[in-house]
Amino acid sequence: MYCRNCGKEVAEQAVMCVSCGVPPRSGKKFCQNCGAETNPAAEMCTKCGVRLATAVNPAEQKSKLAAGLLGIFLGWLGIHRFYLGYTSIAVAQLVLGLLGIVTCGITSLASWIWGIVDGILILTGRISTDAKGIPLKE
Incomplete structure (x- = not known):
């Protein structure tokens, strides 16, 4: 370099x-x-x-730990994706999560699994940037 x-x-x-x-x-x-x-x-x-x-301005960097934990605990609502700036994916997860009210939890379960997988991918570094391409800080 x-x-x-x-x-x-x-x-x-x-x-x-x-x-x-x-x-x-x-x-x-x-x-x-x-x-x-x-x-x-x-x-x-x-x-x-x-x-x-x-x-990279350090003030613009998002926390990898915060994003990962949001994904694991609130991922079914897409909160971690909103945090990282991926609003379209976040809205999709939110809609799936809330559709669980109508579908007896089937879509909520899918959204919950999706959130946990996202959280794990963030914590392991497989998802390492936010929507602007700024690397997540440790």
């Missing part, structure tokens, strides 16, 4: 670039994949074709 600010190679897990002292994904001058110079407004590197990384 390369620093987006100075273009020097950095470790994948690096929090700061040792060359320029800036978080490696916070710059907009170089590609993080190949180190080529990029246009600051570009979304993809013209040399290697990789989507250019942007710095």
